[in-house]
Amino acid sequence: MIRFEEFTGVSLVDKKANSSMHWKMGTGQGSMKIDTISYLNEVGVLSPTCKHEIPDTSLLKMYRAMQTTRHIDERAITLQRQGSITFAMSALGEEACSVAGAAGLEEGDWIFSQYREAGILFWRDYPVQDYWHQMFCNAKDVNLGRQMPNHYASPERNIVTVSSPLGTQIPHAAGTAYAMKMRGDQKVAMCYFGDGTTSEGDFHTGVNFAAVRKAPCIFFCRNNGYAISTGLERQFASDGIAPKGIGYGIHTFRIDGNDVFAVRETVARARKICLDGEGPVLIEAMTYRRGAHSTSDDPSLYRPEGEDELWEKRCPVLRLGEYLKKQKLWSDAKDKKLLKEIQEEVTKAIEVAKATPKPPLHTLMEDVYFEIPSALQEQYEELKRLYPGRD
Ligand SMILES: Cc1ncc(C[n+]2csc(CCOP(=O)(O)OP(=O)(O)O)c2C)c(N)n1
Structure with a gap:
């Protein structure tokens, strides 16, 4: 296993967390120093330590889903500024967590997301048109306009509706996982949340319940550095989120959340741990919220200058693109064509959603x-x- 800072020469530590190893209470392994699993560096070079093979078709699909997510987020912010939609949240810089995380799962696994994980939809072939119906909260919105934008859902893809009160999805995911265990389904539930949400009571309730009942649940925390304007150092005194999993006695990993190989491998490994009856798994994915918290936020008021530039270099989409080009699976020309295709599809979908009436x-x-x-x-x-x- 290779530490992020050794591999890339850039420290992930910053003000966040030390750094990965798989740490499990009672095994006698490791100390409280938790390294970060990372395989794909910033210029798209894959570490030889990576044994996780991803089929070319999946790599290309991940790339497309990440680019779709990024483009959709950009357009949503503009539409909000123009007054066409009421609100928008962006996953800029965090697209690998949602897309590669969903790619590590299997069909039929349940996903409970927070709100910065639209990439799970596009990995599971959700129609772009339906995404925009939800963003416009119109009559064709899956929630019939009863929720805010970014509160997507896809019952037919086992993707549960985003819920505004933070953390409520965590006990729901733990309970769903336990129900599947009782029924003997060979399926898992995966639950996404941010670092800030681990301060909610529901995080502790859900993780402890799943730990005691050995529920097949993957708790996927995007540690993106902030809970709106509250930086990590003002959220908790622990070394990031991983010690919380260790505290509850469950398998815990810390990974580079901007590396599709590390994310997909760890989720697939966590899935196996769950289905082998070893109980839930906590994954802390180190990433960074490059955009504002939402269209109601202005991060220039609380974020140090230069932080975004540092993380722009660690972009998960660029990194995968560079790797694909090195493998001769991708090119600048293909990139241009893809972006044009996405842009045209999105423009058309926005027009249709805009023209669709509000729900009766x-x-x-x-x-x-x-x-x-x-x-x-x-x-x-x-x-x-x-x-x-x-x-
Ligand atoms: C119970 C509850 N408390 C507060 C809020 C307001 N709120 C919305 S998002 C957010 C920050 C969440 O941060 P984090 O979990 O780290 O996710 P991120 O937005 O960084 O992806 C807060 C405090 C809420 N929605 N629900």
Whole structure:
């Protein structure tokens, strides 16, 4: 196993976390120094220590899904600024966590995401059009406009709706994993969250439950340095997130979250650990939130200058692109063609989503109560008066 800083000459430590080894309580292995698993360096050179083979078709699919995610995020921010959508969040710089993480899973595994993981959708061939219907919260939105933008879901792909209150997906994932274990399904649940979310009670409840019940659940933490404006040093005193997994007695890995090989290999390995009955796994993926927290945030007020430039060099998309070119699987010309294709597909999808009407008012009242309570009915009647023709 190679440490990120030895391999790339750039320290990942910064203000974040020491650094990887697989550490498991009671095995007597390791000390509290946790190294970072990393194979693909910043200029796209794969370490010879990497034994994880990824088929060329998967590498190319990952690349496309990452580029799609990046482009979609850029367009969403512009649309929000133009007033066409209400809100947007970007995964700029963190695309490997979602895409390569989903690529390490198998069909039928459940995914519970936070909100910066749209890449899971594109890995699982989610239509770009449906993504934009959700961003516009229109009548074709899977949530019928009841959620904010970026709260995607795909029931047919086992991707559970994003939930705004942080951490609520963690006990849900642990419970789903335990249910699958009880039923004898050979499937896992994977749950994404950010570093800030590990300070929520639900993180501790969910991880402890899964640990005690040996539920086949992969807890995937994107340690991107910030919880909105709160840097890591003001969030917790531990060496990153990995010690929290060790504390709960579960298999724990720290990886370079911008390296598709490290991410995909570790998720596939975690999956095997889960299905071998060894209990849940925590993965801490070291990455960086290069954009603002959301369109309501201005990171220039709290982030030191130069930090983004440092992480721009560690870009997961560029890194994979460089590797593919070295393997003669990719070229600048193919890149140009791909970006044009993505851009055209997205532009068309945005136009369709924009022209799609908002959901009818009655959908606001449905799907919760068997019989609509009278107070709600009164509100509905008032809404109908205020918005004639929209019921
Ligand atoms: C229970 C709860 N508390 C606070 C918030 C407000 N909030 C939204 S996102 C966020 C930061 C989360 O940071 P992190 O988990 O590190 O994820 P990141 O945004 O960095 O990807 C906060 C505090 C919320 N949505 N839910």
